[in-house]
Amino acid sequence: MISHSTMVNAVAVITGTNGRKGTVSFSVEGSGPTTVKGSLSGLPPGDHALIIHTYGNISNDWVSTVPPFKPAGADGFLENITVTSEGIATFEIYKTIPLSGTNSVIGRGLVVHASPSPDPGDGVAWGTIGLSY
Incomplete structure (x- = not known):
């Protein structure tokens, strides 16, 4: 029997002061882990x-x-990301993050903080997570 899973995709368009920008995408199929790129x-x-x-x-x-x-x-913490000396960060994270249901992250904020966890400090870039198709 073939299992038919539903793919759910979301994206946050990131902005900030001083030209900070980018995108973070979320993708999950069925009950598997969410891929965050x-x-x-x-x-x-x-x-x-x-x-x-x-x-x-x-x-x-x-x-x-x-x-x-x-x-x-x-705790809302996804991961610490590393930004190069050129100001660029590319990353891929695999974690259980609900994109539907009561605890969905759709419509929530996504913030890149000034410092790594556990004391992340102020936000330096931010966006809202929304569904994408």
Whole structure:
């Protein structure tokens, strides 16, 4: 018997001050892990925490997205990403991140923070996670 799984895709268009920009895509099929792929530019070099925030409202930059999204004990933390000396980060993360249901991240904020976790500091780039087709 062939199993037919549903593919769900989402994307966050990332912006920030000083020309910071990029995209982060989310893709999951069935109950498998979510693939998170990102390509960002204009960021300060070094390690930065990538965190899902509760609210997708970016009208006041990243500040209006707080607090971190913590469904069922999760901490919203995706991963620390490394930005090159040229300000570029490309990454691929595999993690269980719901794109549907009660704990879905659709409509939530995605923030690149100034420092790595556990003390990530202020946001340096941000976006809202939305469905993509």
